[in-house]
Amino acid sequence: MKLRLGRIAALTAAGLVIAGCGGSSSAKPELKITGAYMPAPVAGDMAAGFFTVTNSGGADTLTSVTSSLAGDVTMHSTKDGAMQDEKSFAVPADGRLDFASGGNHLMFEKLAHKPAQGDTVPVQLHFAKSGTVTVEMPVKSATYNPMTGH
DSSP states (O other): OHHHHHHHHHHHHHHHHHHTOOOGGGSOOOEEEEEEEEEOOSSSSEEEEEEEEEESSSOEEEEEEEOTTEEEEEEEEEETTEEEEESOEEEOTTOEEEEOTTSSEEEEEEESSOOOTTOEEEEEEEETTTEEEEEEEEEEOTTOOTTTTO
């Protein structure tokens, strides 16, 4: 009986050690949103949005975006010069997800009003693991370039 209990204890301890050796996929995402901006829209019913998600933890997924400014916010990628609707975007573990002019971007449609340069637009980014992150997106000039700051 003692021998059997010893084996059970040893197997249980080994199982706990193996269970504790989870990979980074089980790590909690640690997201930071930077560089958010919206170019002032030229037309009154649509606008674009850009930002960067930096993740210093486990993987996550951006599942949707909402804003009180727009009746609808869609996520798009640009591949070979063609814009495509996307349902979600992966945020890699210890990586980043960029939304930049000419690439991934947000489209704000059915605007409640036309935002002007200097305004700030609240935007909710919805992540599968991290929940909702609210970003205050400043409205920049229609020709704003984040590389030059103008």
